[in-house]
Amino acid sequence: MNLDLSIKEYITDLSSNSPTPGGGNVAALCGVLSTSLGMMMCNLTIGKKKYLEHDDEMKELLIRFSELKDRFAELAIKDNEAFDKVMAAFKLPKETDEQKTLRINSIENATVEAAQIPFEVIVTCDSLLPLLIRASEIGNQNSMSDIGVAISLVNTASEGAFLNVVINCSSLNDRNKGNEILTNAENFYTKTKSEANNRISDLINNMRLK
Numbered sequence: 001m002n003l004d005l006s007i008k009e010y011i012t013d014l015s016s017n018s019p020t021p022g023g024g025n026v027a028a029l030c031g032v033l034s035t036s037l038g039m040m041m042c043n044l045t046i047g048k049k050k051y052l053e054h055d056d057e058m059k060e061l062l063i064r065f066s067e068l069k070d071r072f073a074e075l076a077i078k079d080n081e082a083f084d085k086v087m088a089a090f091k092l093p094k095e096t097d098e099q100k101t102l103r104i105n106s107i108e109n110a111t112v113e114a115a116q117i118p119f120e121v122i123v124t125c126d127s128l129l130p131l132l133i134r135a136s137e138i139g140n141q142n143s144m145s146d147i148g149v150a151i152s153l154v155n156t157a158s159e160g161a162f163l164n165v166v167i168n169c170s171s172l173n174d175r176n177k178g179n180e181i182l183t184n185a186e187n188f189y190t191k192t193k194s195e196a197n198n199r200i201s202d203l204i205n206n207m208r209l210k
Contacts, residue, residue, distance in 0.1 A: 014026070019083060019087070020079075020080040020083050020084065021076075021079075021080055022079075022083065023160055023163065023164060024079040024082075024083070024114075024117065024118050024121075024160070024161065024164040025076050025079045025080055026160060027079075027118065027121055027156070027157050027158075027159075027160030027161040027163075027164065028072050028073070028075045028076035028079055028121050028157065028161070029072070029076055030153045030154070030156045030157035030160065031068070031069075031071075031072030031075075031121060031124060031125060031128065031153070031154065031157040032069055032072045032073050032076065033150075033153050034128065034132070034150045034151075034153035034154040034157060035065045035066070035068045035069035035072060035128060035150075036065075036069060037146050037147065037149055037150035037153070038061070038065040038128075038131065038132050038135055038147070038150050039062055039065045039066060039069070040143070040146055041135045041136075041139045041140065041143050041146060041147045041150070042058045042059070042061050042062035042065065042135065042139070043062070044139070044140045044142070044143050045058050045135075045138075045139045045140040045143075046058050046059060046062070048140060051138070051139070051140060054138040054139075057134075057138060058135070058138065058139065061131055061134065061135055064131055065128075065131065068124060068127065068128050068131075071124050072121070072124060072157070075117060075120055075121050075124065078117050079114075079117045079118065079121075079164075082110070082113045082114040082116075082117045083114060085110040085113060085114070086107065086110040086111055086114050088110070089103065089106035089107040089109075089110045090103075090107060092106055104173075108172065108173055108174065111168050111171050111172055112168075112172065112174075112177065112181075114164075114168045115164075115165050115168035115169050115172070115178070115181050116181065118160075118161035118162070118164035118165045118168075118185075119161070119165050119181055119184065119185045121157060121158070121161035122158050122161045122162060122165070122185050122188045122189050122192070123188055125154050125155075125157050125158040125161070125188070125192050126158075126188045126191065126192055128154050129151070129154050129192055129195055129196060132147060132150050132151050132154060132199075133151070133195070133199050135147055136148070136151070136199065136203060144203055144206070144207055145203075145207070147203075148200055148203045148204070151196050151199055151200055151203075152196070152200060154192065154196060155192060155193055155196035155197065155200075158188070158189050158192040158193065158196075159189065159193065161185075161189075162185055162186065162189040165181060165182060165185040166182065169181050169182045
């Protein structure tokens with residue numbers, strides 16, 4: 001997502017016949033939204049008498065959420081750029097053997113990058129989730145549904161990015177490289193999915209008991 005665009009402009013672009021922005025960009029956007037809700041939780045907690053003992057920690061979390069929000073926004077833009085490089089590589093001439101070789105190598109390198117960007121989204125999700133969980137433990141209890149949505153979104157961001165890792169790795173000629181990226185991505189993704197689902201279940205149960 002280009003944060004300079006309005007939501008209306010972004011949705012218009014997303015729903016058009018242009019391949020970018022696409023699913024990988026949306027996955028990174030989910031990370032932006034998740035971190036923003038984390039920041040909301042911090043701002044609704046900091047300075048509140050009931051939670052003063054956690055003020056310093058919440059201020060630190062606020063800074064980390066802001067940093068990760070910027071990282072997700074950067075990755076959203078890079079996802080578009082990576083896909084554009086793949087498309088440009090496919091358009092290279094292939095009339096001579098030299099051109100064919102150059103085209104094949106260019107497609108391969110661009111596809112590796114197109115897999116690496118969503119992998120970075122997954123890794124960033126892995127960094128974000130523990131912070132959201134901690135915010136849910138010490139933050140304003142009136143905002144539990146908000147932080148729950150944040151945790152749900154980071155899970156979606158990780159899963160969406162993993163789908164993009166899978167499809168790009170499946171296109172690589174270098175199967176060893178593809179399997180390496182895919183295995184690493186799956187390890188992070190399954191960890192995030194398990195931890196996020198467990199925490200959301202806990203939050204739902206706790207809210208029901210009130």
